[in-house]
Amino acid sequence: MTTLAATAGAASAFPGTFSIGSFRQQTVRVGLIGANGMGWSNLNSILKVPGVQCTALCDVDANVLNKRSEELKARGITPKLYAKHEDLLADGNVDAVIIGTPDHWHCLHLIDACAAGKDVYVEKPLGNSIVECNAMVAAAAKYGRVVQVGQWQRSQQHFRDAMDFVHSGKLGKIRLVKAWAYQGWMKSIPVKPDGPVPQGVDYDRWLGPAKQRPFNPNRFHFEFRWFWDYAGGLMTDWGVHMLDFALIGMKATTPKSIMATGGKFAYPDDAAETPDTLTTVYEFDDFTVQWEHANGIDGGPYGRNHGTAFIGNFGTLVVDRGGWEVIPEGDRMEAVPLQERQDNGLDMHTANFIDVVRSRKLDALHAPITAGAHIAIFSQMGNIAYRTGEKIYWDAQKGQFSSREANKLLAAEYHNGYKIPR
Incomplete structure (x- = not known):
């Protein structure tokens, strides 16, 4: 079993680099699972990064889903709409997902996303239990995915x-x-x-x-x-x-x-x-x-x-x-x-995530999954x-x-x- 001690390295220090904006050439298509609250804030932040497109939205509340769809359409963005996260994850036009669902869903959504080959920006806290956090770390490692946890103050x-x-x-x-x-x-x-x-x-x-x-x-x-x-x-x-x-x-x-x-x-x-x-x-x-x-x-x-x-x-x-x-x-x-x-932590954080999605340099993540697991367990x-x-x-x-x-x-x-x- 992965333990608290095993995840401690990334929690006790920042990554050695602190730069964003180095990798702008690659289009990244993003889907959002959980379109209310911080999920919506995260999407709006990540769309400020050049080359990022929103191609899919998912929410179990059709009222939220339709509201967000209309708001995006007013900006010239027309994502596909899904009621089930499995259907969004099967969409080949999605490279990365934002998970903004309640805490008790984070683990299943993240593991399913990693297994589907998607990179993940997941809201904090990473998991709703110690066992979940350990399983999420193992899944990200098994599938080789980029996972950034929404502890955006690490980017300030x-x-x-x-x-x-x-x-x-x-x-x-x-x-x-x-x-x-x-x-x-x-x-x-x-x-x-x-x-x-x-x-x-x-x-x-x-x-x-x-x-x-x-x-x-x-x-x-x-x-x-x-x-x-x-x-x-x-x-x-x-x-x-x-x-x-x-x-x-x-x-x-x-x-x-x-x-x-x-x-x-x-x-x-x-x-x-x-x-x-x-x-x-x-x-x-x-x-x-x-x-x-x-x-x-x-x-x-x-x-x-x-x-x-x-x-x-x-x-x-x-x-x-x-x-x-x-x-x-x-x-x-x-x-x-x-x-x-002097800066906007959330915007810096989502930009850092997209940079690493493009570069695949996991050590450059400001809040990698090991750090998110460590503090969630703590x-x-x-x-x-x-x-x-x-x-x-x-x-x-x-x-x-x-x-x-x-x-x-x-x-x-x-x-x-x-x-x-x-």
């Missing part, structure tokens, strides 16, 4: 500059790294009754491997991320972004232990299952990484609603999507004023610690935990005739 220069400063040693000994997401705009999910499946929605296909349940609007489209059947809440939604840089900055791989506490403290009676408040601590040999998240409030550490902070003996570096700065510890070092973001560990209520320990050689209860959560349960890829 200011994040790279911040990591260079952390690695310089100027902060002194770093004893604690904090990563967080305080999301004030994510409010309570009011309880709603089950109801009829909306017209035009293939609900059985939307469920896919998830447990069969009556249709409920709270579990559909964006809100799916607050239910364990389909996703992992803010820990996997934002944790994969912020914790990724915690590991890159510390050149860290496997934690010794993980413990977590939290719950539905803000909205105890709403419809969501995942915790609206969570603190997770990852133990390493001589430092700890701490994750915090909170729905409904923006008052995060250092006055930022998201970020990663490296706390050293001489000072603290704080970085988020807007920029980075260094706050000195007294007079032990000079402050570094805010270094603001975030899943935090959720597993929370769900078991235990301090858990990872055995990298065996690819499992020391806890029987934790090992029950290594794989997501598959239903409706779907099988977990091995």
Whole structure:
């Protein structure tokens, strides 16, 4: 079994090159699976790259599919429309696919795409369980496909500059790294009754491997991320972004232990299952990484609603999507004023993907599948610690935990005739 340790190399460092736009001559025909939300944002970004064409769209919601088709037609783009991803993957006019479906579908869609000979840009988190992530890494390697994970901050220069400063040693000994997401705009999910499946929605296909349940609007489209059947809440939604840089900055791989506490403290009676408040601590040999998240409030550490902070003996570096700065510890070092973001991370990221599709130089990917798997597994560990209520320990050689209860959560349960890829 591929383990967390085996995927760690690409997670702890950026690729050696940082260039885009070198390979413009080859037309790349792209299909989109999951045309709502970030899938649509990713497609619009990738179409800015010269020589990229959208030739196919797929969605289980005909309302979304038709809406996006009309929007593209208004721009002179007429893709083929598909209700089933298998049909899109059989289309010979598709070279690469974007996967923008809910988390519980990522694994099956990616493995099917790789087997069909397509390169893949897949939304984060890579997989919805540790077993899925390992299977996805194996599939990409088996079929020799280019896979970029949608952790687009890895393509932003200011994040790279911040990591260079952390690695310089100027902060002194770093004893604690904090990563967080305080999301004030994510409010309570009011309880709603089950109801009829909306017209035009293939609900059985939307469920896919998830447990069969009556249709409920709270579990559909964006809100799916607050239910364990389909996703992992803010820990996997934002944790994969912020914790990724915690590991890159510390050149860290496997934690010794993980413990977590939290719950539905803000909205105890709403419809969501995942915790609206969570603190997770990852133990390493001589430092700890701490994750915090909170729905409904923006008052995060250092006055930022998201970020990663490296706390050293001489000072603290704080970085988020807007920029980075260094706050000195007294007079032990000079402050570094805010270094603001200068680029569009998503556009840089999709352009990097297309460059590698053309060049086949996998080492140039900014977020290769091994990096996406590493941080998705790392975030899943935090959720597993929370769900078991235990301090858990990872055995990298065996690819499992020391806890029987934790090992029950290594794989997501598959239903409706779907099988977990091995």
